[in-house]
Amino acid sequence: MAKTVETIDLVKNFNGLTAVDRVNLSVEKGEIFGLLGPNGAGKTTTIKMLITLLKPTSGKAMVAGFDVLTQADEVRKRIGYVPQESALDIRLTASENLELFAELYALPKSKIKARIQEVLELVELNRRKDDLVAHFSGGMKRRLEISRGLLPTPEVLFLDEPTLGLDPQTRRVVWEFVHRLQKEWNLTILATTHYLEEAEHEMDKVAIIDKGRIMAMGRPDDLKAEFGKDLVELTVKAQNGGSSEEQVRSRLLQLQLGSDLIVRDKAVRVAVANGKTALPSIIHKIESIGIEVESISVRSPSLDDVFIKYTGRGIREEEGAEDSSDTRKQLAKIIGKMRSRV
Ligand SMILES: Nc1ncnc2c1ncn2[C@@H]1O[C@H](COP(=O)(O)OP(=O)(O)O)[C@@H](O)[C@H]1O
Numbered sequence: 376m377a378k379t380v381e382t383i384d385l386v387k388n389f390n391g392l393t394a395v396d397r398v399n400l401s402v403e404k405g406e407i408f409g410l411l412g413p414n415g416a417g418k419t420t421t422i423k424m425l426i427t428l429l430k431p432t433s434g435k436a437m438v439a440g441f442d443v444l445t446q447a448d449e450v451r452k453r454i455g456y457v458p459q460e461s462a463l464d465i466r467l468t469a470s471e472n473l474e475l476f477a478e479l480y481a482l483p484k485s486k487i488k489a490r491i492q493e494v495l496e497l498v499e500l501n502r503r504k505d506d507l508v509a510h511f512s513g514g515m516k517r518r519l520e521i522s523r524g525l526l527p528t529p530e531v532l533f534l535d536e537p538t539l540g541l542d543p544q545t546r547r548v549v550w551e552f553v554h555r556l557q558k559e560w561n562l563t564i565l566a567t568t569h570y571l572e573e574a575e576h577e578m579d580k581v582a583i584i585d586k587g588r589i590m591a592m593g594r595p596d597d598l599k600a601e602f603g604k605d606l607v608e609l610t611v612k613a614q615n616g617g618s619s620e621e622q623v624r625s626r627l628l629q630l631q632l633g634s635d636l637i638v639r640d641k642a643v644r645v646a647v648a649n650g651k652t653a654l655p656s657i658i659h660k661i662e663s664i665g666i667e668v669e670s671i672s673v674r675s676p677s678l679d680d681v682f683i684k685y686t687g688r689g690i691r692e693e694e695g696a697e698d699s700s701d702t703r704k705q706l707a708k709i710i711g712k713m714r715s716r717v
């Protein structure tokens with residue numbers, strides 16, 4: 376079956392920095408595909424190559440059946456893009472913002488009105504179409520931006536951090552609209568996120584990206600199942616005589632409690648085939664070397680555990696402020712590109 380997005384060993388270098396490192400992605404038609412990774416992982420750079428805003432250093436990428444390098448115009452006709460940074464004119468109404476872009480997208484004049492109505496209905500902003508965007512909430516602005524990405528009737532919609540900076544409830548609402556798009560318009564959606572919960576609950580398929588590399592790819596449930604195990608988490612009492620974390624770790628390692636052992640401060644996590652049956656023997660083994668167990672619990676793996684397994688650290692440790700310095704420049708570039716299509 377033909378893939379809607381496919382990359383083969385896609386690479387992007389920026390003066391010595393490899394931002395995207397031999398990335399192989401494969402997105403099926405009608406799928407919501409998530410690129411999950413911390414800031415600086417290479418998500419935006421990957422998207423920009425797929426939407427023909429950046430030239431790959433090497434490798435190949437196909438979008439909707441066309442090569443991003445040699446058939447860029449064909450690709451551009453079939454994609455919608457909602458950038459990471461907001462790019463609405465708050466002094467204009469919702470409709471006016473869309474009209475501006477409808478012209479840039481070169482939609483036929485006779486169709487603009489109906490099309491705007493259609494995309495606004497989809498994100499349930501039709502009743503607010505004549506209100507100034509300045510009065511919109513963060514979630515409404517994001518929905519308006521998504522509707523703008525739909526103006527050219529794309530086959531593939533690229534959403535770069537669609538819920539960045541929104542509160543959890545609003546994020547949920549934005550995702551509900553994305554799911555509607557997928558269902559009602561049979562759109563293929565490639566979205567980036569650094570929110571694990573979103574990757575886990577909103578995406579059909581996820582690629583974990585770190586330092587430009589794809590570390591794992593699959594359905595969230597499959598990725599968790601690959602982990603194959605229950606996770607036993609326990610805390611141990613502080614040691615008299617003050618063993619270091621490293622000493623505790625090496626003593627625990629020797630006990631062969633299970634796989635994927637992590638020791639952090641007084642917290643220990645280990646993967647076992649069956650948590651419930653393993654508990655007594657784990658407690659027994661640890662206490663037999665003179666370390667006292669304070670608390671213990673069993674849970675199923677989350678995508679966070681999968682992320683840690685492949686990258687060696689939690690994604691949450693990496694969350695930080697987004698770099699928004701070159702928003703204006705980026706926007707100017709996007710508009711320039713669109714103008715060149717008109
Ligand atoms: N135009 C550019 N010039 C130089 N380095 C860049 C440029 N764009 C991105 N980078 C670098 O490439 C890496 C990946 O960035 P980016 O794709 O924006 O990551 P993400 O979207 O996952 O946060 C980062 O180290 C970033 O600083």
Ligand SMILES: [Mg+2]
Pocket residue numbers: 418419420459535536
């Ligand atoms: Mg980004």
